[in-house]
Amino acid sequence: MDVIKQIDALDGIASLRDCSIDLIIADPPYGLGKDYGNDSDKKPADEFLAWMEAWLRLAIPKLKDTGSLYIFTTWRYSPEIFVFLKKHMFMLNEIVWDRKVPSMGGSTRKFSSVHDTIGFFAKTQKYFFDIDEVRIPYDEETKKARSRSIFVGKKWLEVGYNPKDVWSVSRLHRIHGEREDHPTQKPLEIIERMIKASCPKGGIVLDPFAGSGTTVDACIRNDRRYVAFEINEAYVSIIKNRAGRIRELKESMLDFEGIRSHSGV
Ligand SMILES: C[S@@+](CC[C@H](N)C(=O)[O-])C[C@H]1O[C@@H](n2cnc3c(N)ncnc32)[C@H](O)[C@@H]1O
Numbered sequence: 001m002d003v004i005k006q007i008d009a010l011d012g013i014a015s016l017r018d019c020s021i022d023l024i025i026a027d028p029p030y031g032l033g034k035d036y037g038n039d040s041d042k043k044p045a046d047e048f049l050a051w052m053e054a055w056l057r058l059a060i061p062k063l064k065d066t067g068s069l070y071i072f073t074t075w076r077y078s079p080e081i082f083v084f085l086k087k088h089m090f091m092l093n094e095i096v097w098d099r100k101v102p103s104m105g106g107s108t109r110k111f112s113s114v115h116d117t118i119g120f121f122a123k124t125q126k127y128f129f130d131i132d133e134v135r136i137p138y139d140e141e142t143k144k145a146r147s148r149s150i151f152v153g154k155k156w157l158e159v160g161y162n163p164k165d166v167w168s169v170s171r172l173h174r175i176h177g178e179r180e181d182h183p184t185q186k187p188l189e190i191i192e193r194m195i196k197a198s199c200p201k202g203g204i205v206l207d208p209f210a211g212s213g214t215t216v217d218a219c220i221r222n223d224r225r226y227v228a229f230e231i232n233e234a235y236v237s238i239i240k241n242r243a244g245r246i247r248e249l250k251e252s253m254l255d256f257e258g259i260r261s262h263s264g265v
Pocket of ligand 1: 007008009010027028029030036040182184185186187208209210211212213214215229230231232235
């Protein structure tokens with residue numbers, strides 16, 4: 001089941017079967033007034049929070065018992081959103097996405113905010129999580145530096161360490177090769193980590209606010225299925241084009257693999 005559909009997330013989510021989804025990656029408008037070609041991010045605070053609760057109430061039952069949810073938000077609203085979610089799910093992490101913003105001026109009446117907040121929640125304690133898929137290998141120098149006898153033979157030294165809850169990944173600049181024509185596109189590296197850790201191979205990922213299609217891209221690359229909803233028709237075209245390109249890229253890489261294994265290149 002691979003779906004890319006232009007639809008309001010509330011209607012799209014309501015159309016899904018309960019307990020059918022392995023992972024939800026939700027990157028909704030943050031309530032900060034961004035222009036997504038509509039007024040979806042221009043709600044007053046109370047209305048915004050009521051809307052967040054409304055789609056979350058619909059979405060949570062769609063998860064399998066092994067399912068989980070990552071939700072992107074901002075420090076301005078994460079307290080209210082997390083308090084709500086903790087009543088319905090198990091909170092596993094608050095992940096800080098450090099956008100690696102360079103130090104140039106910034107706020108002078110408070111500290112400059114350079115991170116997004118990501119909530120990681122599970123539907124039940126039986127949630128799927130594969131740490132080996134997302135371990136970060138040590139380089140040879142670090143391995144050598146850990147050569148004291150107490151470290152020798154440690155599995156984590158060989159297979160890599162597990163990512164911590166601060167993820168330092170640069171935001172996408174205009175000139176970045178990955179960049180599509182969308183104002184708040186998320187880096188593929190972040191979405192791939194979520195999918196590899198929290199969705200089994202062949203499982204289904206729901207992205208109710210798909211934007212430029214980063215989740216779709218990551219699912220194709222990593223052999224997961226996807227259900228992507230997006231309200232803006234122009235963004236839906238971007239997602240479909242992107243999906244086509246990534247599929248072609250993947251097929252040509254598989255072709256190359258086929259040649260390689262035969263000729264031994
Ligand atoms: C923060 S962006 C998502 C960016 C995406 N993660 C990416 O990497 O490109 C939020 C998206 O939600 C869409 N959106 C806003 N309200 C919506 C609604 N009610 N239903 C579906 N999509 C909506 C916006 O058009 C926007 O593209």
